[in-house]
Amino acid sequence: MTLVDSILNGDRLALSRLLSQIENDTDMGRSILSELFAHTGQAHLVGVTGAPGTGKSSLVNHLVRYYRRSTSAVEAPRVAIIAIDPSSPFSGGAILGDRIRMRDLAGDPGVFIRSMASRGSLGGLAKATAALTQAFDAAGFEIIIIETVGAGQAEVDIARLAHTTVVVEAPGFGDEIQAIKAGILEIADVLVINKADRPGAENTERALRSMLDLAHPGSRNFKYSGHHFSSFNLEEVQKEENSQFWRPPIVRTVATEGAGIDELGEKIALHKDHLRQTGDWSHRERARLKAEMDQLLQENLVTRWRKRLPPDVYKETLEGLLQRKYSPREAAALLIRES
């Protein structure tokens, strides 16, 4: 049996090997992934992002448990977690997080966890994440959680791979709401206030709500919040869906106690339904695949051009640039004429 067949048949060891090939960006990894591609497109990709200290990992762990026990009637969905830690290698963040998770979720054959620490460029990380996602998708994982640490634009780019993006806040984390500062509120599909039993949860929710009012001015009177904390009106949700408009719900959780997790799971499922009904699911899919193709195209063009260029021309042009004989723009134009 080939590695491709083994992966399609759910062999964990084979999958694990492919993931390593992908992370090392080998030719073998690329070619297997190309073969597997026809089997992708089924999984629901859920991004979870937020500043350090908001308790994301704990939240994700409980969310996974929710999925694994939620559907007693049918078979529970298989869940993969891609945990991305942009910490420097010497802080060892990814490895530590991995160990804690393994202890929590070990032994469940329906769960697969892969951590990645940022080693090279950020573009490289986003690319590797996209590839890992495809591998899990082909291997039959119905839900793939992409968890990123931090709230910078970079993490946003990775989270954009997802169909549904969950942004996690915590009360009293400095005086500021991290998501607003980092501009990630716009990409949030579901907002979570974790550690909601701490003082300041009210303030955090109020701040998030007014930001949402600003972003979605037509929906000021429409609010859905945790049913633990406020009323939940199904009719309003229905109206919202009919108008093809999605206002990100705010869910309060206390991940360490598992509180609010069921509601979070329901909101994520609701968002998936919304995407399917409005056609946004295919739009996001299209944008994602197009971006990946364009990126590969660009790389190929550069490689091909470099092969055609006479050996010393690049070096000489760079020297001219450093001596300020040409501007960067002139140097680039010159190099293209020479090839």
Add this chain to the structure above:
Amino acid sequence: MTLVDSILNGDRLALSRLLSQIENDTDMGRSILSELFAHTGQAHLVGVTGAPGTGKSSLVNHLVRYYRRSTSAVEAPRVAIIAIDPSSPFSGGAILGDRIRMRDLAGDPGVFIRSMASRGSLGGLAKATAALTQAFDAAGFEIIIIETVGAGQAEVDIARLAHTTVVVEAPGFGDEIQAIKAGILEIADVLVINKADRPGAENTERALRSMLDLAHPGSRNFKYSGHHFSSFNLEEVQKEENSQFWRPPIVRTVATEGAGIDELGEKIALHKDHLRQTGDWSHRERARLKAEMDQLLQENLVTRWRKRLPPDVYKETLEGLLQRKYSPREAAALLIRES
């Protein structure tokens, strides 16, 4: 007089016009910048980055005042500030920050402030920042401060434009040191603990120091810190410079009171001397210009390729990708063969 001459002669209105052209990425802006390029390469580029809430803006304002009064004997250096706020447009962060600054530093003809909010892609923002830097450099600003909000990898990429990168922390900001989590400690040339009069400054400094010990194991006994708080040994600095090794100093400041700002200014100047003596100044310059040229080259190659491609081929290939007839890699290879 042409716009180029006006800018070289220090005309603020002409400069302001160019900056707008650059931000809108016009052909005119690009061509003027190309003409000005021969006059660049003099300025000291200082990046200032750190999480929201650490008091960076206030720190930068005081640093500018320090420069404007520091050299009474010679003419004070002219200072430009590029403030980059990745907040979403509707939060209006950049504009607000701008107003506060204007009030503080308005009327000083040796100071120029330009704010940029993130509107498009992050790559676009880094490119525009590089271009603004060149404009200020050509216009004769000796010090250019690039201030970014946030501590994500994205902000790091922008800060990398700088010769000297200052990373700002504050005590008691959550339980974590933002720089460590975001992996930006490696790019710090000078570390600042702002709001150093708050409880927890000791802990923050201890944490930073042990991270530095891990990153620079050969220099465990070498410490230079604020002379307000600990002893400063010139001989040790000398030894350090001879070994061509730079251990980021930690400076404590209370920006709102102007405390520690002189020391920060001195450390930045010391780092500039270090770069000049070791040749790192030219290395950073070379890496920066090469990256800019490569980026432009890539864009040109893609544009040229698109012109050659038969009209419907791109669309058809994308459709095949969406139907999973080809993988992204196969689609990219196909498109290159067709052109």
